Amino acid sequence: LAALLGVSRTTAINAYRRLEEQGLVSTRVGSGTYVAELTPPVQSVPAVPWSQLFTPTPNTQLSSILREIIASVSVTDSIPLAAGMPDPALYPVNDFNRLFSLQSAHTGGCDLGHIPTEGYLPLRHALAARLTTKGYGTTPENTMIVSGSQQGLYLITKVFLEPGDYVIVESPTYLGAIQVFSTANARLLSLPSSGRLPLDLLEDYLIRYRPKLFYIMPTFQNPNGRVMPLEERRRLLQLAAKHRLIIVEDDPYGELYYGEQPPLSLKALDPYGGVIALGTFSKMLFPGLRTGWVVAPETVINRFALEKQYIDLHSSNLSQRLLYDYLTADLLDDHLAFVRTEYKKRRDFVASALRRYCSPYLTFTLPAGGFYFWCTLSHGIFTRQLLHEAAKTGVSFVPGEAFYADAAGSQELRICFVTYPEDQLLEGIKRLGKALHTVANS
Numbered sequence: 425l426a427a428l429l430g431v432s433r434t435t436a437i438n439a440y441r442r443l444e445e446q447g448l449v450s451t452r453v454g455s456g457t458y459v460a461e462l463t464p465p466v467q468s469v470p471a472v473p474w475s476q477l478f479t480p481t482p483n484t485q486l487s488s489i490l491r492e493i494i495a496s497v498s499v500t501d502s503i504p505l506a507a508g509m510p511d512p513a514l515y516p517v518n519d520f521n522r523l524f525s526l527q528s529a530h531t532g533g534c535d536l537g538h539i540p541t542e543g544y545l546p547l548r549h550a551l552a553a554r555l556t557t558k559g560y561g562t563t564p565e566n567t568m569i570v571s572g573s574q575q576g577l578y579l580i581t582k583v584f585l586e587p588g589d590y591v592i593v594e595s596p597t598y599l600g601a602i603q604v605f606s607t608a609n610a611r612l613l614s615l616p617s618s619g620r621l622p623l624d625l626l627e628d629y630l631i632r633y634r635p636k637l638f639y640i641m642p643t644f645q646n647p648n649g650r651v652m653p654l655e656e657r658r659r660l661l662q663l664a665a666k667h668r669l670i671i672v673e674d675d676p677y678g679e680l681y682y683g684e685q686p687p688l689s690l691k692a693l694d695p696y697g698g699v700i701a702l703g704t705f706s707k708m709l710f711p712g713l714r715t716g717w718v719v720a721p722e723t724v725i726n727r728f729a730l731e732k733q734y735i736d737l738h739s740s741n742l743s744q745r746l747l748y749d750y751l752t753a754d755l756l757d758d759h760l761a762f763v764r765t766e767y768k769k770r771r772d773f774v775a776s777a778l779r780r781y782c783s784p785y786l787t788f789t790l791p792a793g794g795f796y797f798w799c800t801l802s803h804g805i806f807t808r809q810l811l812h813e814a815a816k817t818g819v820s821f822v823p824g825e826a827f828y829a830d831a832a833g834s835q836e837l838r839i840c841f842v843t844y845p846e847d848q849l850l851e852g853i854k855r856l857g858k859a860l861h862t863v864a865n866s
């Protein structure tokens with residue numbers, strides 16, 4: 425060995441001795457030197473204190489509400505009307521299977537490598553073209569692909585918000601937005617959004633707090649289903665221009681209307697270029713694609729791309745290629761027409777079931793699109809009591825409190841009406857009615 429390594433015999437012997445002292449080799453006389461079997465130390469070591477190593481998490485009451493929802497889905501045949509999911513039975517699986525087979529036949533899988541962070545360029549072109557037909561006036565350079573609009577919200581938070589910054593949110597608003605803004609320790613200002621948007625209060629906020637962003641869902645708001653009228657959109661944009669307010673417009677449900685087409689988006693109407701628009705295929709097609717988009721000025725897109733690179737390099741190449749094929753084969757509009765018809769039937773079905781089984785304790789307004797009934801309880805019934813009773817009867821919903829940045833919503837709740845066929849929806853509403861009657865008479 426000494427000759428092989430080009431060292432002296434003494435050096436080699438000394439090296440063996442050192443290894444033996446450390447227990448790494450053992451010498452058997454007349455046989456040779458062997459690598460010692462390493463046995464794990466027997467004494468017990470204290471467990472790694474993982475949670476002490478974590479960075480602090482923002483403390484919101486939402487996490488506890490969400491834990492309650494999860495715990496409430498304890499009955500095995502429970503019907504969860506909580507999640508905002510399209511019906512899996514309506515996913516266009518056959519189309520995607522066919523497109524996948526075509527992709528793999530053409531590419532042999534070799535095109536499934538990395539792509540630019542901003543997204544698969546042909547998809548950005550196709551998407552920009554589609555959005556242009558909806559008045560957006562966007563280009564592929566202004567359109568970036570993200571892993572669901574939730575990631576868009578995260579990028580906005582990361583790029584624009586510092587601890588203590590003010591963000592205006594509607595009240596109620598999307599739970600996931602409250603949570604992600606809270607990760608930056610931003611301060612949330614609530615703007616009532618159930619009726620006409622109070623633009624005077626908004627202006628007051630703008631002057632007093634100089635907020636960084638206003639996060640809004642003008643079309644089929646989640647959770648309350650409200651559609652902002654065209655005139656109100658114009659007035660909001662005027663105010664935004666006057667105060668240089670950045671608006672984040674989140675629109676996952678705009679194409680899921682069950683009557684008249686909703687007004688143009690804020691982004692399409694925006695005269696001063698201060699709107700960042702978010703969209704997603706999650707509700708129109710299926711959430712597992714994890715594909716959404718952000719439309720913003722190119723400088724903003726470039727900064728988002730820089731941040732996104734750290735998170736995931738780019739969103740799924742496979743999903744993006746399949747979506748490109750899906751869009752260029754002109755399949756999306758047919759699918760949308762199909763789900764609109766189906767979801768409209770379910771909305772009307774659930775509305776009459778709610779009237780029949782949940783009156784007089786629960787009221788709602790009929791949503792003109794989107795996925796949800798936003799319901800108000802009366803007769804002194806509070807949502808948390810109902811949530812526990814509903815868990816026992818085997819149905820769940822999202823308690824109203826989850827949608828408020830401040831303490832509100834204790835007599836409100838959200839029900840999703842699209843995820844199940846009518847027989848299961850009926851059973852869910854009957855169970856909700858039963859729980860309501862039990863709480864009302866307790």
Ligand code: PMP
Pocket residue numbers: 508571572573574575598600641646674676703704705706711715716
């Ligand atoms: N914004 C709103 C208003 C939503 O309702 C949702 C989904 N619940 C999202 C964003 C996130 O959607 P995704 O990340 O699946 O695109």
